[in-house]
Amino acid sequence: MTILGPKCRRANLKVPHANTVRLRVSWLSDKTKDEARDGERGRKRHRPVPGSYKEATHPNSVWQIDHTPLDLCIVDDVYRRNIGRAWLTLVIDVYSRCVVGFYLSLDKPNATSVGMALVHAILPKEGWLAAHGIDVKWPNWGKPIKVHADNDKTFRCDMVTRAAMAQKFDLEWRPVKTPHWGGHIERLLGTLNQEIHTINGTTFSNPTQRGDYKSHEEAEFTFSDSETYVTKYLCGVYHQSKHDGIGRPPIRMYESGILGDAHTLGTGLQAPIKDPMRLRLDFLPFNEVTVQAYGVTWDTITYYDPSIDHWIHARDPKTGRKRRFTVRRDPRDLSSIWFLDPDRDVYLKIPYRRMEHPSLNLWELREVRAHLRAQGKDEVDEDLVFDTYEELQRIKKNASDETKEARKRDQKKRTYEKKKAAEAAQVGAAMPASQQAPPSRPANTNGLLEDDEEISSFEVVRGG
Incomplete structure (x- = not known):
């Protein structure tokens, strides 16, 4: 109205009431108002958007x-x-x-x-x-x-x-x-x-x-x-x-x-x-780690299997520094990781070094670490992490299950297990017949292996 007043007086017109102006503005289309307020950006809001992308010329494009x-x-x-x-x-x-x-x-x-x-x-x-x-x-x-x-x-x-x-x-x-x-x-x-x-x-x-x-x-x-x-x-x-x-x-x-x-x-x-399991592993979070005599460590937890022994204290041939290797994990289950062997381009499944540790997920690990920080314990080791995890589990078990967060926490654990099973079933069904595991044979009466049978301590997922 501060702008309209002088203009109306110069034109010998009666200054309209503010409510009259608001009413007239409300009659305008959204397109007209947006263009007046925001110029080109306002006009773009009301332009038709093509119903398809030019690149989308066939399924999966x-x-x-x-x-x-x-x-x-x-x-x-x-x-x-x-x-x-x-x-x-x-x-x-x-x-x-x-x-x-x-x-x-x-x-x-x-x-x-x-x-x-x-x-x-x-x-x-x-x-x-x-x-x-x-x-x-x-x-x-x-x-x-x-x-x-x-x-x-x-x-x-x-x-x-x-x-x-x-x-x-x-x-x-x-x-x-x-x-x-x-x-x-x-x-x-x-x-x-x-x-x-x-x-x-x-x-x-x-x-x-x-x-x-x-x-x-x-x-x-x-x-x-x-x-x-x-x-x-x-x-x-x-x-x-x-x-x-x-x-x-x-x-x-x-x-x-x-x-x-x-x-x-x-x-x-x-x-x-070609390789459904490799596909799944490629879409898991990764880290770069060195291999020590005791195995590899990720977020305080140590993992070990004899299959990585020949990489202990390995040096990068280009820099001479300690060689770092790609490892991946499923945040929903931290009981094992997948180690990418660079020579063979295969993923090796590496379990906890201490197999007695319970399985936990990444969110539980973060809860444990937050609990320890609240107690002023910033430097922690693996034993303290798992001792604290078990202590928190006991506290939660004794606490009332009537809280929403307690029910949601327990439901997440059950859901993670079902999801892992369904994802494994999807990968298994998509696996080429040549990669699927053969049906198991009945055990020999003497309990011994046949000459052509082998025992492996790790799982291998080959590269593409």
Whole structure:
């Protein structure tokens, strides 16, 4: 009004009331207001975005990946009480709009979420579906040419970028100030959560929608129920329904892109994944360590197997310094690591040096270290770590299981075990017949080995 007043007086016009101006402004379209306020950036908000990327010319040419919390409270398996929401990491094929893989977790998104979602997407799903007892068809698999992700640190971490290089596909991150760039997957995540709003225990999208509805009291889905529901919805409903953006069901678009039809020249099926286990290991967090006489140490825990003896105190032939080796671990189970033997390009499974130690996960290890720091113990050794872990376990066992965090903690442990089994089943089913373990033979009556039998103290995963 400070601007309008002088202008109106110079033009011999009556100065309008502020409410009149606000009313007239409210009549303007959002496009007009955004252009007046923000110029070119405002105009861009209202320009149509193409329905597909030019690079997405066939299935698996371009994928998009993103995270979202499910709009659903879930309950634990034992007490059937609320433990909060799960996080979904989803991978979509842009050409067909099919979901090629996902990872559901009780933990906030991290590098493991990204890695396991991509492994799930790349490998055939038959073994994974069988392990979960889910009777649907999910024929999407294969390596992508390019994966688009936003700038979240979980997508830009060294583990993911190194794994992409090892598996020979490109990673591209969202350019700055281009919110429409990941539109395909964001719309799908929104659609999925809208579907979840029909389930008891939904949190809806915001407190206004939720109103007086008590999500935590109405919750009835377990983590396993949620995983099954998401799978059946994606494969049985979303893949089979006509998609407005492509004018046909996603699964039909995917199949025609692979097998061809009257209008499309198919690309054909990719060659089977040569080494599914190596693929999975490439998407686990890594570290660079030296080999000492007692083994290798990662986060205070020491691992040892005779298979790495010849690398003890090894020197780098170029620098003369102590040689560092790549090791990987699954954060959900720290009882073993995988050591990359550089001469043979194979991963060797290396267990705890002290086998009596209990298995724990990375989040439990961090809890132990935080507990010790709170007591002023900054320098700790392996014995103190495991003694403290067992002490905390005893305290938790004696504490009430009525707390939400206690139920969630215990549920995570159960979920990790089921996930590892399902992932192993997926890898096993995708393994070429030549790499699958032969059926075991009955033991000889004298308990001795046949001449052609061998004993190995470690597992080997060969390189590609």
